[in-house]
Each structure stands twice: as structure tokens, then as C-alpha cells.
Amino acid sequence: MPVRVEETTSSSSSSSSSASSQLSGHTSPPVCTLLTVGQKQAFSGTQNVSSLQKDEAWRVNVRIQGCNLDHGYLCGTMEALNVPMADTPVVTFWEGEIVDGKNYTFYTGKWEASSEDDIRHWTKFPSFQPFLEQVKVDGGKSLDLINYPYIFMRWKEQYFVNVGTDCGLTIAGFYYVCFSCTDGSINGFYYDPNSSPFQKLELKSTNEGRSGFSFSFYELQ
DSSP states (O other): OOEEOOTTOSHHHHHHHHHHHHHTTOSSOOSOOOOBTTBOEEEEEEEEOOOSSOOOEEEEEEEEEEEEGGGTEEEEEEEESOOTTOSSOEEEEEEEEEOOSSSOOSOOOSTTOOHHHHHHHHTTSGGGGGGHHHHHHHTTTTOOOTTOSEEEEEEEEEEESSSOTTSSEEOOOEEEEEEETTTOOEEEEEEOTTSOTTEEEEEEEOOOSOSOOOOOOOOOO
16 A cells, blocks of 8 residues: 655555556556455555554445466455545556566565565464574475465566656555455555555455365466
8 A cells, every 4th residue: 555655754655656657558457366265355455654753544445356376466455544634535556576486485585575575574474484494494495385375476566557757655565464364364564665664454255155175276368
């Protein structure tokens, strides 16, 4: 979810310019669809955007629209509903990396995140703790995550869908994400060195009538 631009930093303007170039020619997400037992995956919840000056949480809707397991890729949209400075819900398109030890490890290696940043964020998830020592050795390349009841991901917002880059928000950061295959819940932490640390994302599935969750992916060409 986009967060407020910190006016005291110079990097925000550069990220805004980058997002502006990405927005050019993009008015809606690419045509790709995620089907799990005939349904798209939709989630609803909140992101805590509190600062030292103010406690605040924004309501968030997330839809996972597509995925390619062979490449550890997924994509979707994120909608922030009660952004104070916006007249309309703010929608962004994001792309994600699935930590599978093959395409992506627990080490990000980009987006201004160091390995120490990675460890600090991943250890916020209790389900990550069994992997900590091995991740310190090789980033998790040797781990077998196929049957683990949690899926670890990174989500990076790419561009604003329905507002301009002059909306007072930034999408320079990214999310460390943990998906529970048991109850379909998602927890995440937003990382941006120029924003408030450890902004927590909490989402529940809005797909009713499901007792369990699995990633069964079909991609439209």
C-alpha cells in the first residue's frame, strides 16, 4: 500500500519520477488471472501506518490476480480505502516474488534492503524461526519449502492505477509477506528506509466457504 511521502528526504522525488515513467502506458494491470478452485484470491484488512506523532491504520483490499510458480512470480492489486489526503481509494499494481529457494531466497539483494534488513523483517514472523540459522548460511537455498504450511513472499508496488504520482504518496518500498496455507491469512511488514519502520499489514481471506487454502495456479496467455 502506498505510504506518505517524507518531504524531508530527497529520494521520494526520485521514486515519484520513476513511478511516473512506469505509469506511462499503464492504465490497468496486465491481463493475468489466478484461479484457485475456480476463484480469485481476495483479501481484506489493515495496514498500520502509525508514526511517532500519530497512531493510524488504513483499510486495505488485496486481490491476487496471477502467478507463475515456475518463475516464483505473482501479481495483483492493492487498494487503500481511507487515505486521509486522497479523495478516492488509492489503487496500486504490485508484483511479487515467492521465496522458493530456486528463483528467490530470503535475501532480497535490491530495493535498498541489506541482508541484515531481511533478517530483521523475516524474524517478525514466528513461522520463519525454524529457518533462521540456515538462512544465515545460504539465504535458504538448501531449504525444502514445498510442503511448509506457510509461503513467504515479497511484494513490490510498481505503479499507481487510478491516481497520479503527485498524490502525496510513495511506493518506493516493498513488503515482506507471509501467507498461511491453513487459514488463508496474510501478514506483512513494509520496508522503506525513508518511512516509518515495520508498518504491519494484516489481511484475511474474503473468499467464503473455504476450509483450506492452496496455491493452484493457472495463467492466461
